[in-house]
Amino acid sequence: MLLEAKEVSRAFGSFLAVDGASLEIEEGEIVGLIGPNGAGKSTFFNCIAGDLAPTAGRILFAGHDVTERSAEAHARLGIGRTFQVPATFTDMTVLENVMVGAFLRHPERAAARARALEILKRTGLSGVAFQRARGLGTPGRKRLEIARVLATGPRLMLLDEALAGLTPAELQGAIALVRAIHEEGVTLVVVEHIMEVILGLARRVIVFNEGRIIAEGPPQRVVGEPAVIEAYLGRAHLGRRKA
Amino acid sequence: MRWRPFALAAALLVYPLLFRGAFYQDMGALVLIQATSASAWNIVGGYAGQVSVGHAVFFGAGAYLPVLFYELWQLPLFVGVPAGIAVSLAFAFIIGLPTFRLRGHYFSMATIAVAELVRLIVSNSGFLGGAIGLMGPARPRGWWDLVFRSAVPYYYIFLAVLGLVLLATWQMERSRFGYYLRAIRADERAAKSLGVPVSRYKLYAFMLSAAFTAAAGSLYIIKTGFIDPESGFGILVSVQMIIIAALGGAGTLLGPLLGAILLVPLQTATNTWFGGGATGLTYIFYGGIIMLIARFEPGGLIELWRLRIAPLLLRRRGDAHAP
Numbered sequence: 069m070l071l072e073a074k075e076v077s078r079a080f081g082s083f084l085a086v087d088g089a090s091l092e093i094e095e096g097e098i099v100g101l102i103g104p105n106g107a108g109k110s111t112f113f114n115c116i117a118g119d120l121a122p123t124a125g126r127i128l129f130a131g132h133d134v135t136e137r138s139a140e141a142h143a144r145l146g147i148g149r150t151f152q153v154p155a156t157f158t159d160m161t162v163l164e165n166v167m168v169g170a171f172l173r174h175p176e177r178a179a180a181r182a183r184a185l186e187i188l189k190r191t192g193l194s195g196v197a198f199q200r201a202r203g204l205g206t207p208g209r210k211r212l213e214i215a216r217v218l219a220t221g222p223r224l225m226l227l228d229e230a231l232a233g234l235t236p237a238e239l240q241g242a243i244a245l246v247r248a249i250h251e252e253g254v255t256l257v258v259v260e261h262i263m264e265v266i267l268g269l270a271r272r273v274i275v276f277n278e279g280r281i282i283a284e285g286p287p288q289r290v291v292g293e294p295a296v297i298e299a300y301l302g303r304a305h306l307g308r309r310k311a
Numbered sequence: 312m313r314w315r316p317f318a319l320a321a322a323l324l325v326y327p328l329l330f331r332g333a334f335y336q337d338m339g340a341l342v343l344i345q346a347t348s349a350s351a352w353n354i355v356g357g358y359a360g361q362v363s364v365g366h367a368v369f370f371g372a373g374a375y376l377p378v379l380f381y382e383l384w385q386l387p388l389f390v391g392v393p394a395g396i397a398v399s400l401a402f403a404f405i406i407g408l409p410t411f412r413l414r415g416h417y418f419s420m421a422t423i424a425v426a427e428l429v430r431l432i433v434s435n436s437g438f439l440g441g442a443i444g445l446m447g448p449a450r451p452r453g454w455w456d457l458v459f460r461s462a463v464p465y466y467y468i469f470l471a472v473l474g475l476v477l478l479a480t481w482q483m484e485r486s487r488f489g490y491y492l493r494a495i496r497a498d499e500r501a502a503k504s505l506g507v508p509v510s511r512y513k514l515y516a517f518m519l520s521a522a523f524t525a526a527a528g529s530l531y532i533i534k535t536g537f538i539d540p541e542s543g544f545g546i547l548v549s550v551q552m553i554i555i556a557a558l559g560g561a562g563t564l565l566g567p568l569l570g571a572i573l574l575v576p577l578q579t580a581t582n583t584w585f586g587g588g589a590t591g592l593t594y595i596f597y598g599g600i601i602m603l604i605a606r607f608e609p610g611g612l613i614e615l616w617r618l619r620i621a622p623l624l625l626r627r628r629g630d631a632h633a634p
Binding site for chain 1: 487508562
């Protein structure tokens, strides 16, 4: 077991954003995390990434209890994440951005640089290596975020809508990149709104609604489940479908 | 591009030989002190983006400790320099731990509060000379008192210290430390997610910056031989470091030096023109500079050059070569 969440809850004041969510992720999986807006998937995601401490429950990663550990400790252990709104270091060049990630496992500058260049090549960013990140468009920034995380040498990568906002053509490229990363042995958790992405990538999806996990299983089966349709489209729609 | 730092170094080396008037040599020494303190501030304020407005604490400690050692035990001023640096390091650690829990403006305000508190305590401490301040040896007892009639020996001592600070900053810029600081400035949350120990690195930067700022304060006392709470711990001392660094380019290696080269002579000139009758003018002047930088080029003059002027010149040159 690579990642295990046990009865994780997170409250903001009196509002319970995540309510006793449990899941297990095996090494080598790609798991999709879906759910309507405000379902709690981002909060849950931030708990796994170490950005938010759960108010109840435990999270184990590769045997370590990481529930109370800091975000940087998560990175050191091998959990990498991207941000919904790309958080690139805008004044730094694309190469320097990736070097910041690479420094985690390669403290020497020359080694970090070599590692970063290698990753830029793999992620198709070599052409803009010496441009400032500020100058990149959304697809470039999302790609850079993935490259930066990849440079930290993660075992588990958490992608927070890393593919949202891309054109269909860009999307195909991005999906290919995520697949390639997976083939190298990185386990992936993908939060995504676009069904096409989830269906194309994940073997297993977990559906959130109102802070709880309401369905889990292969994507084709899960999207047909009444609870999921209801969560996404409302009860009225469910009625129409049945009729 | 590579030749520019060397040209700058050469110009600084020959400056006192070319400008032989005492006025110019004094001003040159002052430029170097200000460049040193602004470069020191730049480590935490520029590279790491943590705008401390309380760096006067370190400058003051660096200036007071040597003269306090003289007052108590008649030791030469330079003996107290390491003590000033040590005290500043300790201060930075004590101040940094709680204040770095605050972000942005709140951090800046906390540092102002600490500096003002220290200034008030010093102003009311008899053994530190109270509001009047402390004086070093009036007459040199030997070379070790470092009292020179001409500003030139000071100038070269200061240049050596500035060189050390810039060399250290350059090394930092090229190492993991420097990359991490710039990442922290850009986006703390993202930096953390990439494994950057944000709190620890901020504290390191603050302590390194404090040590160099204290060194600048020590240079000041060695040259002037006199310090009072206002010129050691006053808020203008902190503000000046920020303005000089921001004008030249905060977060760049040579920005603070450039800022000092431009601003210090301008200040000296305005002081001479308007005399003592317009002491408040300095504040208006500073305010104006802050507004201009914030409005037009937050990256300072170096960034203005890199992003706007240099590309323009290149294009011109390209046009000239075109058939």
